[in-house]
Amino acid sequence: MRQRVEEILRxxxxxxxxxxxxxxxxxxxxxYLFSEIVQPLQLLLNIDVSHAFIALKGDKDRLQxxxxxxxPYTNYFHLVDSSEKHDALPLGQGNID
Incomplete structure (x- = not known):
């Protein structure tokens, strides 16, 4: 996958x-997302906070x-709330702190 990302970056x-x-x-x-892909390739990111929250199974400490x-690699944050499923709730209506 890293080679494919490098092709796209070219x-x-x-x-x-x-x-x-x-x-x-x-x-x-x-x-390995950070050490093998993001950091070595210096990828510019859009972090969807609810995607990260869901992937981390609602663990708020791990999300933080x-x-x-x-x-440091993030240009944009996509902010929606979540109840640990892909529900895109308005801020304050889910479980993300």
Whole structure:
């Protein structure tokens, strides 16, 4: 996957913003996302806070750690609330602190 991302970056590394997902390689559940993909490739990110929350199974402490680690690479944060499923609730109506 890293090689595929590198191919895409060769097209234009300033035109792509990578958003996290709720499962898989680009999700907060991937323990290698930062060390193997984001940091070495210097990826510009859009962090969907609810995606990270869902991927981390509602663990607020892990979400806070995730956001602190990834924020230097983040250009945008997509803010919606969540009850640990992909429900895109208005802020204050879910379980994200």
């Amino acid at each position: 097209i234009s590394e300033v035109c792509f913003l990578w958003e996290d997902t709720i499962k898989g390689i680009f999700s907060a559940e991937n323990p 750690q995730h956001l602190q680690k990834f924020h």
